[in-house]
Amino acid sequence: MPFHLFHLEAGSSRTLQQQIRSQLTAAILNGNIPVDMALPSSRKLSELLGVSRNTVIRVYELMLSENVIISRERSGYYINPEYRVQAVLPRSEASGNDKVHWQRFLHQKPSEQRNIVKQSHWQRYSYPFVYGQFDPQSFPVQQWRECCRDSVTEAAVGNWASDQLMDDPMLIEHIQSHILPRRGIWAKPEQILITVGAQHAIYLVSQLVLRPGDTFGIEDPCYVDVRNIAAARPANVVPIPLDNEGLIVDERLSDCDCIYVTPSHQFPTTVTMTLERRKQLLLKAAEDDFLIIEDDYEAEANFTGTPCPALKSIDHAGRVVYIGSFSKTLAPGLRLGYMVADEALIKEAHALRRLMLRQAPMNNQRTVALFIARGYYDALINRQSLIYKERWHLMQNVLARHLPNSTNPPTFGGSSYWIEGPVELDSRKLSELARADSILIEPGEVYYAHAPLLNCFKLGYSSIASDRIESGIDRLAQLINRHWGGS
Template identity: 40%
Template sequence: MPIAVETFILDPRYQGTLQRQLQEIVTGGILAGRFRPGDKLPSSRGLARHLGISRITVTLAYTELVANDYVSARGRSGYFVSDTAPRPPALAATDHTATEGQVDWSRAIGQRFPTGPVLNRPQDWRRYRFPFIYGQTDPRLFDHQNWRKCALQALGARDFETLTADSYGRDDPALVEQIIRLILPRRGIVAAPDEVLVTMGAQNALWMVAQILLTQRRTAVMEYPCYPALREILYQSRCNTLSVPVDSLGLDPDRVPAETDVLFVTPSHHCPTSVTMPTTRRRALLEQADRGDFLIVEDDYEFELSFAAPPSPALKSLDRSGRVIYVGSFAKSLFPGLRLGYIVAPAPLIREARTLRSLVVRHVPGHIQRAASYFLAQGHYDAQVHKMSRAYRDRRHITETALREHGMPVAGSNCGGGSSFWMATPPGVRADELARRLRQRQVLIEPAGPFFDPGDDPGTHYRLAYSSIDRAEIPEGIRRIAEECAAMTADGHTPGHGA
C-alpha cells in the first residue's frame, strides 16, 4: 500500500536537520504501526517537490533508513517499509477510563517535594527581539565546530571503553586530570584525584552535599536573596534553615548565626545580585568558620566571567582547615544543557558523594566526560571563555551606557563582571507586572520573585542579563524598559496593583 505524500509534514520548530526530521517521520510511523511492512514510500522526487526541499536530502534520508533496516530499496520500484523493520509491541490496549481499582495518589505518595516559585521564561525566548534573560547559550559565541570535533573524537575506537563501559561510579580520569591541571589552578586550588567528583552540574553537586552533610538536627545557612533551587534542596533535606541578607560586599561573616553547621555561599558572583565578596571578607569568613566550627559550601558561580576586575581567590584556595567544599560547573562557560560540574573536597566526603551518586545516576555519561576533556585539553575551552569575556565586556559597557542615559541605576554592586545586572524598579512599580507589559513589546526581563522566600517577594527587583541579546539591540531594549517604567509610574501602579 503506498504511503501518501501528504503524510509528510515538516515542523518548522524542529531543531535538527531536514534529513534527520524525515528519518524520524518514517521511523515514528513504523514504530507507531501507521507504516507497515511492504508499504511503499513516496518517490524521492515527489517527496522533495511536496516538501519544497532538495531531492538529495530525501535520498540521503532514505539511504540511512535502508542502512538501519527500516526501509528496503527494490531496484527501480522505489523504497518500501522493510519486512524486517522493528515493529510496535503487540499489546492489548488498556482502558485508562475504568474507575474500579484506581490508585489514590494523594495517599500513595509517601513524600512530597517542595514546589516553590521557579524562574520562568518562555520556551520560544529566542524569537523575542530583546531577550534580557540569563543563563542561555548564545550560538554566536559557542564553538560549535570544535565541540563537534571533540564529540566525534570521543566516539572513536580509541575511546570505546570510555563510551560504552559501566565505570561503576568511577569518573573519566582524562576529565579529572583536566579539572585538576587546567581549571583548579586558576582558582588557586590544589587537589588530588580522590578529592574530585564529576557531577551532573552544580545543582546536582549541591543536592549531594546537602544529602551528606545535613540532618534534621543540623542547621544550614544560605544567602538572601538566594538561588531558588538551593533553597528548595535545603527545605527538602528537612534541616533547620536560616538566611543571611547580603549587602554591597556579599555575605557579612559577622551575621552568620552561631548555630550554623553548613553555610552555602556564592562569593565570586552572588546569585542573583552579582555582588563579588572581597578577599578581606573571604578571609574573615574562614576565620569565623574556624571559630564556629562550621563547614562552607562554595558555589564558584561565574568565576570564569570575572572580566571587569581581576578575580578574587576562591575561598577553597584560602582554606587551611579543610572546611570548604568547592562546587564548580561548565554550565556558563560551555553550555547549560551539558549538565557537567564537579565537587572538590576532602577525600572522605568525596567517597560518600561517589557512593550516593552511584545509587542515583551511577556516573556521568562517559562520552560527555571524554568530549569535554578533549575540548579542555586542546585549548578550545580557554579560547571560548576568552571570546565570551570579550563579548560580555562589550555588552556590559553598552548596557551600562544605556542605563545611565535613561537614569536607571543598578541595584547590585556588579564590579567583577558576570553576565547580568540586578535592577530595582521605580517606586510603585511591580517587577512582575513590568515584565508582563514588556513582553508585549518584545522585551524579556526576569522578575526576582523566585529568589525570595515564598510570600516574601517585595516585587521591587528584576535581573537584567546581557548574555543572550545582540549588542546592537541593547540600547533600544533599555529604552523600552525605561519607557514602560515611566508609563507605569505615571499610571500610579503600586505594589500589588494588577494590570
C-alpha cells in the same frame, strides 16, 4: 504500538471481542496510537493476539460503525481524529478502592515549590535579557564537533563505554591542573568528583551533610533551587542578608550546620564578597563548626581585573566544598559540573552518585576533556570575555541613561545586572508587560526567602546581541515610566 501485549483473559465474563475493543479504545484515548498510523490488518492482529481472524474483523466492523476508526481505501483502518476529541470515556476503568490515592504516598511535593520559570523559545523574542542561556553565535561548533567525533573513535569508546563508575581521568587531570589553579585551588584527583551540573553537586552535599532539622544558612536573595533542595531535606533554612561586601557574618551563622554562598559573583545581586569578609566567614566557620558550600558558578566570566581568589583557596581546614560548572561557559544543556572537597566527603558523594545515576555521561566527559586539552576551551573563554565585556560596558552606559541609579555594575564580571526599580514597581507585572513587547526579563521576588522586594529584577546579557541592548532597555524604561512613574 505493542499490540501483542494486549491482555486477554480466556475465563473472563467478557467476550474476546469485548476485551479487544476495550483495550483498543483505551489505547486510542490515551494517545498510544498515532492518528496517522495504520492499525494492523485483521490477519496480522489475529496472529499477534492468538485469536481467530473473524473475531478481529468483527471488532473492526463494530468500531467502524461507531466512528472510532475510519477506513481508507487501499490503506487500511486508522483512528478517527474527531473521535479522540469528542470522546468522554474515562481513561481508566478502576474505581473506588482500586484507585491509587496518591496523597497517601507522596510525602514530598517539589512541584509546589516556588521556582524560576524560564520562557520557552526565548530565541523568538526581540530582546531576550534572559540569564543562564548561551549565545549560539559565539559557540565554536566546528571545534566541538571535532571533539565529539574523536571521543567516539574505536580507541576512545573503549575508555568510556564500559560501566566502570569512575570519572574520565583526562577530564579530572585537566580540572586539577588547568581549571582549578586559575581560582587558586590545588587539589588531588581523589578530591574531585564530576557531577551532572552544579545543582547535582549541591544536592549530593545536602543529602550527605544535612540531617532533617539541621540548620542551613543561605544568602537572601539566593539561588532558588538551593533553597528548595534544603527545604526538601527537610532542613531549617535560615536566610542571611547581604550588604555591599557580600554575606553578612554575624551571630545568625552561629547555629548553622552548613551554609551556601556565591562569593565571587553573588546570585542574583552580583555583589562580590571582599577578601576581608571571606576571611571573617572562614573564622566564623571554625569557631562555630559549620561547613561552607561555595558555588563559583561564573568563575570563568571575569573580565574586570584581577579576580578575588576562591574561598576554597584560602581554606586551610577543609571546611569549604567547592562547586564549579561548565554550563555558563559551554552550554547549560551539557549538564556537566564538578565538586572539590576533602577525600572523606568525595568518597561518600561518589557512592551516593552511584545510587542516583551511577555516573555523569562518560562520552560528554571525554568530549570536554578533549575540548580543554586542545586549547578550544581557553579560546572560547577569551572570546566570550571580549563579547561579555563589551556588553557589560554597554549595559552600564545604557542603564545609566535610561534607568539611572537602578544598579551598580558587577565588580567581578559575569553575565547579568541586578536592577532595583522604583519602590512601587512590581517586577512580576513588568515581566508580563515586557513579554507582550517582545522583551524578556526575570522578576526578582522568587529569589527571596520570606520578604521579597518586588521592585527588583534580573537582566542577563549573554544571549542578546549587542546592537539590541540599547533599544531593549529603552523600551523597558518606557514601560516603567508609563506604569510606575519613572526610575
